[in-house]
Amino acid sequence: MNSIRTYSQDENLINTRREQIARGAAHLLVKKGYDKASIREIAKTCNMSIGTMYHYVGSKEDILSLVFEYFMSRNVKFCEFVNSCNDLAPKEALQNIIERYFRGVDDIQDMALLAYQESMNLKKDVLKQVLEREKEMISAIEGILTKGCEAGEFKIDDISLVANNIVVLGDTWAFKRWFLSKRYTIVDYIREQIKIIIDGISAHKR
Amino acid sequence: MNSIRTYSQDENLINTRREQIARGAAHLLVKKGYDKASIREIAKTCNMSIGTMYHYVGSKEDILSLVFEYFMSRNVKFCEFVNSCNDLAPKEALQNIIERYFRGVDDIQDMALLAYQESMNLKKDVLKQVLEREKEMISAIEGILTKGCEAGEFKIDDISLVANNIVVLGDTWAFKRWFLSKRYTIVDYIREQIKIIIDGISAHKR
Amino acid sequence: MNSIRTYSQDENLINTRREQIARGAAHLLVKKGYDKASIREIAKTCNMSIGTMYHYVGSKEDILSLVFEYFMSRNVKFCEFVNSCNDLAPKEALQNIIERYFRGVDDIQDMALLAYQESMNLKKDVLKQVLEREKEMISAIEGILTKGCEAGEFKIDDISLVANNIVVLGDTWAFKRWFLSKRYTIVDYIREQIKIIIDGISAHKR
Amino acid sequence: MNSIRTYSQDENLINTRREQIARGAAHLLVKKGYDKASIREIAKTCNMSIGTMYHYVGSKEDILSLVFEYFMSRNVKFCEFVNSCNDLAPKEALQNIIERYFRGVDDIQDMALLAYQESMNLKKDVLKQVLEREKEMISAIEGILTKGCEAGEFKIDDISLVANNIVVLGDTWAFKRWFLSKRYTIVDYIREQIKIIIDGISAHKR
DNA sequence: CATGAATGAGCTTTCATTCAT
């Protein structure tokens, strides 16, 4: 699946160098944008020569892929988390999942932003992965919402759309952090949004 | 306010050509992104020589500005519309404004998307205009929500955040149309979102 | 001899327009240099449209030629002046001619400078004319110097070189006016140089 | 002091390549002039790709600076020479200095010419250096002339102007070599000019 | 006669990528 060219055979070294690249490039790519960031700059940011860069990467595009892969690898446990919430009461489960997702967005704000801004430069298969992650998230939330409706706790017409909205409001923290962070910390933001969301779908109101 | 360089004095011709540029470039810029779209390509798309482009435009950046200005000029009547809703009942007014804003996003989907993706390439003053439009929208919605709360129709903790959410859900139609349009027409989308939003803030539930 | 293209037949109009061009362009060409001055700028300086320009001129090169021809035409009377000095005593004649030449340089400082700086852009035949004027001047001075030697007033080994030096010292006023004008007015400069020159070649010293 | 951009860190290579550029460009710039000589041509003349050029140089302007710096570096010993003449008799010292300066002009004819023709394209700080060199020369000559006057060997009204004239007559060899070299070798030219100059300022004539 | 819109070749400069060391 990971078909990025390398001239090295040492699996360990490949991983070390690629993480070095992903970490270093991420910051610069977010700051300057994919096209405006040159390989020379990226290499310097990664404390690496251009030549070394191309030992572990086949093209500039690959660097972008690497950045996404690196950050997405940090989120493999997310779905496990959603599953682990299965035993909780629907409302509590939903709160936990929202909190977890929103915090995840906060942790990798730059990536979330980069995903939207540079999606056209992202290799098709990597883009697909990114979108997949979102779909999984939405599905998971749909599951919880469905359970809540069946339990009579939630009352929702269009479960799919509500699930989508929740994800969108999470991503919004990345898009508009320059605006929202004037008024809210991430903790405030999560608390208030949970209130609004839960209020909106509860079968029995306050 | 519009200080883009031109070598022409013929006001009419300037407007004609600039509209030609804005129309042609919009499509290409959305498709390929600002950096990937070359002047040569843009000129070709606009059925214009490179020289002619630069007769009416001072730089590539100006083309992006032009694209935004052209599309934003189509929305000058929006605020008037918001004001004209002042006499309606809060719930009805809110429905109308949401519908109007969402439809606006639908009309200029490409622009809304471009604004997010290329904001770093956008000239500061044009970016400001774009953000201003959004702030106005949020303020207008805040006004309606406040009136609704005072009238006892709505029950909202954080009016500002709810207003922001509404705008975000409108913009979402542009960001995720590749995904949403599989399930909804814009008419469906507006109807369902209005239901969700109004449900969430109504003081007296069904 | 003057083979610059025109689309007009009206001899008078041609002359009027070409003088308009020469006057206007001269200033700009001196200020910005031939290559850095664009036709658009030149046309604007001449209060003329680009199209009109090309009615009376075949190319950008022609404009440079025109500028030189215009200014050289103001100097046709120079040789007559030299001839008219034939009856004076050698020393007095030389003084008069030096004064006349140096003043001429002062009058058209910009042109003298332009001739050196843009000679490589000047059409061959016009360049030839410019050089011709200088040769004539040198010859005239040689004539006077020879007469002075024969009369026993001057004592000169290399008449040709001295004549050349005199012309050079005149042109110097144009090359180094930014430096010389700090210390001398043109009147001072002429007076002092005449003293130095005459002193250097006089047979009977002070 | 030398702040030209480079992407290389190898001091030796930088110097090698820059000398290669200076040598190659000098010829072309003199032949075609700064504006008419394109980077493509310059690169070809230097047996270098365009990319390599820009590895060692930040802009076209820098190439001109490089050319001047390269040639001026060959003249650092000139002032030392002037100082070393301090113990000689004034007349002999002056002869030596004139000879040395005139030979210097002959060595770098092209540069002397280029300095006048392209001064408007030369970076301010490099132009300053060029002018400084001339001022130093004039000052040095003034020193010798003053000493000669005090010793009763020379009789000069305006020492400063005579010093200036000497430098001008040296530079003339560069400006008019196409004309002068028909009659004189540089050896002849120096010999004859020394005669004329010394004759002109000697207190006791032949 | 006068205008200036239109053109596209050619300019300077950047940058992803290769490869000899």
Next chain:
DNA sequence: GATGAATGAAAGCTCATTCAT
């Protein structure tokens, strides 16, 4: 394995010149 010098295609932009009005 690591380096960075070298490359040249392609970018954004300018400008002399033409020609329809």
